[in-house]
């Protein structure tokens with residue numbers, strides 16, 4: 001080892017040089033961690049807790065040869081405002097002379113140089129430092145000198161003192177120390193004196209180390225500042241609703257009660273505990289796609305690793321609050337590592353599935369009326385829909401959660417289960433219609449045919465619904481079918497049975513003067529014009545060419561300038577308006593009012609579908625109609 005070659009002895013004090021990497025590390029820490037200086041305390045407390053834990057285990061294994069076996073394991077933080085010092089003490093495992101030299105002079109793990117490189121490129125040095133076993137050195141961010149006084153719990157070992165100002169060297173000497181354990185004394189730098197303050201220390205401890213499993217005391221206060229047993233480590237029947245809600249308030253800053261809480265204690269495939277909350281209401285901040293401010297609190301062995309770990313949940317569940325704590329994670333794990341870590345992915349998988357299961361369970365418990373769930377859906381349905389578009393593996397579960405209005409449900413939202421349950425026996429597909437708003441959808445001419453057959457049509461009125469429908473093709477073996485879209489063969493399935501002859505229809509159309517005239521007037525605004533039997537009350541409707549519905553809407557939402565998909569105009573021969581137009585065409589083929597009427601018919605449909613480009617043109621035209629009407 002390096003230090004052996006460089007040690008010298010003076011008054012029983014030996015001087016050593018740090019392993020070369022450590023010096024580099026210190027330089028980086030000091031320069032890069034300035035904004036995040038407070039984490040030094042998290043690191044020292046985590047070391048103290050480790051030492052207490054190791055002492056406990058050593059004692060359990062064999063208490064012979066161990067001193068002070070009857071003490072209360074604890075962490076003590078003292079400070080001296082005037083001197084500008086902070087001392088972190090524990091009565092744990094301690095270190096011997098040789099252990100001090102190895103543990104606080106070298107970096108135990110290999111790959112340190114790699115680590116240093118990653119530090120240089122990372123904005124998250126704070127999360128990385130503990131990962132390679134270098135947490136101790138973060139003391140030098142705020143201290144100009146660090147003194148470690150330690151005594152091993154092993155009978156017969158002497159106390160030892162380690163000192164360094166973090167510039168290349170450290171010294172070690174024997175000391176008298178009465179009690180077992182370690183004191184870390186930090187002589188604060190001029191610009192870090194603010195840390196020698198009770199409230200400051202207390203708030204840092206609360207923030208990072210509230211659930212460390214040993215009491216942490218500040219100054220001569222009896223009462224530990226940390227809570228120790230986290231609420232998620234208690235079994236659910238030990239915790240009151242009020243305590244749960246209080247914790248929810250802390251993590252969410254939402255002062256209403258949560259919609260649902262999910263305490264979890266999982267052993268396989270990975271050990272972890274979690275406490276998750278689903279909010280009742282959507283607040284302004286929550287999960288807008290702009291907000292990056294989400295994520296669960298991630299603890300490793302009760303120590304806070306990351307305040308907002310985004311990788312624990314898929315993005316569409318960003319409204320969920322709570323905490324995850326795993327023994328199986330390295331104590332310090334960086335954000336970069338979290339992203340690719342296998343344990344994290346496993347945890348994420350379990351909790352995501354669990355959240356969806358719980359929602360489905362709640363629904364089952366609520367039975368028919370679903371008052372609570374529908375209220376929740378109102379706030380959070382769009383997240384579930386987002387999930388349907390993103391999470392292929394859980395699409396089925398998510399589809400079970402989907403609620404929507406239909407042509408028959410009045411204003412009540414129903415589920416796919418219910419829709420299928422209510423299907424008439426001869427109905428084989430799930431019918432839906434995409435549109436701009438519910439009012440317009442309810443009056444859509446597309447519905448007329450299905451109303452006649454007493455069949456229900458799902459009305460999708462939100463922009464995200466088009467995205468959803470691009471990703472689902474069926475549910476429980478039933479195919480989803482948009483009712484405003486041409487069949488490949490242009491004949492609706494239920495008409496086939498009636499034995500209509502397609503060819504005859506086409507010939508019919510070729511001869512028809514009205515259709516010819518209409519297609520002349522509308523030109524390339526439409527793909528085609530033809531008669532339909534599917535309308536009863538409306539003179540015409542616009543349908544999408546086969547295969548185009550949801551996709552063209554999606555394009556429109558993504559790009560405002562995207563021109564709407566050209567459609568097929570379908571005309572109801574039996575409608576009084578059309579009959580009248582036919583008459584005019586016979587008598588007065590060049591009537592300007594005839595032309596205007598055709599355009600108006602077409603644009604009225606566009607308006608109803610929310611795809612009319614220049615509504616102001618229509619005003620002019622309506623004025624002309626009014627003038628004509630008033631003349632008569």
Ligand code: ADP
Nearest residue numbers: 047048051094095103130133134135136137182
């Ligand atoms: P890590 O904790 O990841 O091992 P650190 O740099 O934080 O890395 O600490 C280095 C080593 O110093 C620890 O592994 C431990 O052996 C020793 N050490 C640090 N603090 C204490 C303490 N309070 N009591 C006993 N040993 C300690």
Ligand code: MG
Nearest residue numbers: 046047135136
């Ligand atoms: Mg450590």
